[in-house]
Amino acid sequence: MEALIERIKKDGVVRQDDVLKVDSFLNHQVDVELLDKIGKEFYEYFKNSGITKILTIEASGIAIAMTTARYFKLPFVFAKKTDSQNLDREVYSESVFSYTRKMDYRIRISKNYLSAEDRVLILDDFLAQGNALVGLTDLVRQAGAKTAGIGVVIEKGFQNGGNMFRNMGYDIHSLVIVDSLTDGKIVFRGEKYGL
Numbered sequence: 001m002e003a004l005i006e007r008i009k010k011d012g013v014v015r016q017d018d019v020l021k022v023d024s025f026l027n028h029q030v031d032v033e034l035l036d037k038i039g040k041e042f043y044e045y046f047k048n049s050g051i052t053k054i055l056t057i058e059a060s061g062i063a064i065a066m067t068t069a070r071y072f073k074l075p076f077v078f079a080k081k082t083d084s085q086n087l088d089r090e091v092y093s094e095s096v097f098s099y100t101r102k103m104d105y106r107i108r109i110s111k112n113y114l115s116a117e118d119r120v121l122i123l124d125d126f127l128a129q130g131n132a133l134v135g136l137t138d139l140v141r142q143a144g145a146k147t148a149g150i151g152v153v154i155e156k157g158f159q160n161g162g163n164m165f166r167n168m169g170y171d172i173h174s175l176v177i178v179d180s181l182t183d184g185k186i187v188f189r190g191e192k193y194g195l
Contacts, residue, residue: 001175003037004153005188008176014184018128018156026153027060027125032067038175039067042151045173046121049148053077053118055140057096057107057132060125064153068123076123077114079107079139092142096135107135109143116144127152127174130161137170154178157189 013021025031054076056065065076091108098105122136140147155162155174165172177189
């Protein structure tokens with residue numbers, strides 16, 4: 001997705017050889033025009049997959065899911081990372097290790113919002129080790145639903161998450177794949193091969 005690549009080149013910041021900071025437009029401050037293009041791209045790719053529900057994780061996935069759900073004209077649900085008094089007691093729940101925070105947390109979805117009849121599109125901002133996707137796909141499995149696709153805005157191709165899920169047979173659509181963040185330089189899939 002050319003608009004996303006250009007924005008990452010312009011405003012993305014490499015913090016370490018494995019951390020790409022895009023919070024000025026994607027996951028802290030949000031560029032709604034870019035997010036709209038992202039939602040449309042996910043819709044175009046998955047529109048014939050029989051999607052009935054869109055699933056993400058709070059907080060960074062919410063804007064992505066919202067713009068995508070608008071194109072599908074479907075509801076989206078987000079897995080909550082904290083318990084609260086207004087969360088239903090009957091939930092699907094799974095423990096997830098946060099790569100960026102280096103800690104485990106529990107994600108939850110009310111059983112009222114995910115059922116065995118659902119064909120789920122899972123969306124997230126980043127795919128690195130795949131920990132969040134492990135938790136989200138397990139919530140879908142607990143509900144007896146089917147993960148019909150996974151959409152990722154930025155995949156870190158130098159980490160194993162994307163290949164792990166592709167090897168398990170999931171249909172993953174990553175809008176951008178970053179092959180390297182070495183020495184502060186962002187190398188996108190295909191660039192180092194002259195493509």
